Amino acid sequence: MTDPFPTRGARIDDLLELVHDVRKSLLARDESPAGNWVEQTAEDLRSGAAHGWYYPPGPSAGLAFYSTSGPDAYGHVHVREAEGAVDRAEQLTDVLVSDLPSRVRTASIGFTGLSPAHEEELVLRLSGRPGATIIERMGMERSLGADDGQPPGPVPDGLKLIPIRDVTVDALADLDMRSVRGSSDALLIGNRIEEYRRVTAALREGSLGRFLEEASTALYRPEPPHLVGAILSAERSPRKGIFVSFMVDPEFRRRGYGRFLFRWGLRALWALGYEKVHLWVTSSNEPALRLYREFRLEPIARSTIYRVTRAGEPPQPHSDR
Ligand SMILES: CC(C)(COP(=O)(O)OP(=O)(O)OC[C@H]1O[C@@H](n2cnc3c(N)ncnc32)[C@H](O)[C@@H]1OP(=O)(O)O)[C@@H](O)C(=O)NCCC(=O)NCCS
Numbered sequence: 489m490t491d492p493f494p495t496r497g498a499r500i501d502d503l504l505e506l507v508h509d510v511r512k513s514l515l516a517r518d519e520s521p522a523g524n525w526v527e528q529t530a531e532d533l534r535s536g537a538a539h540g541w542y543y544p545p546g547p548s549a550g551l552a553f554y555s556t557s558g559p560d561a562y563g564h565v566h567v568r569e570a571e572g573a574v575d576r577a578e579q580l581t582d583v584l585v586s587d588l589p590s591r592v593r594t595a596s597i598g599f600t601g602l603s604p605a606h607e608e609e610l611v612l613r614l615s616g617r618p619g620a621t622i623i624e625r626m627g628m629e630r631s632l633g634a635d636d637g638q639p640p641g642p643v644p645d646g647l648k649l650i651p652i653r654d655v656t657v658d659a660l661a662d663l664d665m666r667s668v669r670g671s672s673d674a675l676l677i678g679n680r681i682e683e684y685r686r687v688t689a690a691l692r693e694g695s696l697g698r699f700l701e702e703a704s705t706a707l708y709r710p711e712p713p714h715l716v717g718a719i720l721s722a723e724r725s726p727r728k729g730i731f732v733s734f735m736v737d738p739e740f741r742r743r744g745y746g747r748f749l750f751r752w753g754l755r756a757l758w759a760l761g762y763e764k765v766h767l768w769v770t771s772s773n774e775p776a777l778r779l780y781r782e783f784r785l786e787p788i789a790r791s792t793i794y795r796v797t798r799a800g801e802p803p804q805p806h807s808d809r
Contacts, residue, residue: 627789
C-alpha cells in the first residue's frame with residue numbers, strides 16, 4: 489500500500505470531497521459539526537494551517553487530520569469502506585500519531601467510514617499499541633411523547649432552578665471538570681480547565697447544533713452559593729433535540745437531582761416541539777446509562793475513540809476494555 493499524501497498543497501476540490509465524506513458519515517450517526525466546517529477544514533488542510541494526510545477520492549479514499557490544544561491533540565481518521573479499508577485506516581492513524589509535535593502528550597482520535605466489523609478489527613490492532621486506551625461511545629435516543637409533557641415535579645429542597653444565561657462559562661466548565669474527574673469522559677477532554685472552558689463556550693455558540701437556552705438550565709444552591717448541576721441542549725435537526733451536557737456535582741449525587749434535571753430537559757424539548765431526544769454517552773458510564781435506560785433511551789449508534797498517551801504521562805484512570 490502506498491503512503492498517504494500530505495494535505496498541504498493538495499487540490500481543494502479533492503479535500504472538499506473528502507471532508508464532505510467525513511461530514512456525511514458524522515451526520516449518519518447524528519454527530520455533525522455545524523456551520524461552514526467543511527469549507528474551513530478543507531482550506532485549513534490545503535494551506536497547512538491544519539495537519540492532514542489523504543488517499544485521493546475514489547474507492548480507496550481516506551483522510552486523517554488533527555488539531556492541537558496545548559499538550560492535547562484531537563484527530564480524526566476517515567476511510568471509504570472497501571477492500572483494504574482497515575489497512576488504510578491503520579496507516580493514516582500511524583502517520584497522524586508519528587507526526588504529532590513533541591510537546592503533545594495525548595491524542596484522541598475518532599473514526600468514520602468503516603463498517604462496525606472493520607472498526608472492531610482496527611480497534612483490536614490499535615489497542616495493543618503502547619499508551620493506547622480505547623473509549624467506546626454510544627449514541628442513544630428515543631421519541632418524545634405526551635408523558636414527557638408532564639411537569640418534572642418540585643425543585644429539590646433548598647435548590648433553585650436558574651436560567652442558563654445567568655451561569656458563566658467558567659462556572660459551567662468548572663462543574664463539568666469536577667463532574668467527570670476520574671472517568672473516561674475526563675480522558676476525552678483532558679485535565680486542563682482551559683479545555684473545559686473552550687468546549688463549554690463552543691457548545692453555547694452552537695458547535696453541536698443551535699444552542700437551546702429554553703431547554704437548558706442549572707440547579708443552584710443559594711446558601712451557601714454553589715452550582716449543583718446542569719443540563720444543556722442543542723438542536724440536532726428541526727425534529728430532534730440533543731443533550732450536549734448533563735452533570736451533577738459529585739458531592740450532590742444520588743439524591744435524585746440528575747433525574748430531576750433529565751425530566752426537566754425532556755419536558756423542555758417536548759414543549760419546544762421536538763419529536764426526538766438524542767445524546768452520546770461513554771459505554772462505561774454506568775450511572776448515566778442506568779438513568780437513560782430508566783427513561784427508555786435506546787442505543788442507535790457507536791463510535792470509538794483511540795487515545796494515545798505518550799511516555800511520561802501518569803497512569804490513566806481506567807480503560808473501557
Ligand atoms: C449521571 C449523573 C448526572 C447522575 O446524577 P445524580 O444526581 O447522581 O443522579 P440521580 O441521583 O438522579 O440518580 C438517578 C438514577 O441514576 C442511576 N445512578 C446514578 N448514580 C449511579 C451510580 N453511581 N451507580 C449506579 N447507578 C446510578 C440510578 O439508576 C439512579 O436511581 P436510584 O438512585 O433511584 O437508584 C451524575 O452521575 C454525573 O454528573 N456524572 C458525571 C457526568 C456524566 O457522566 N454525565 C452524563 C454524560 S452522557
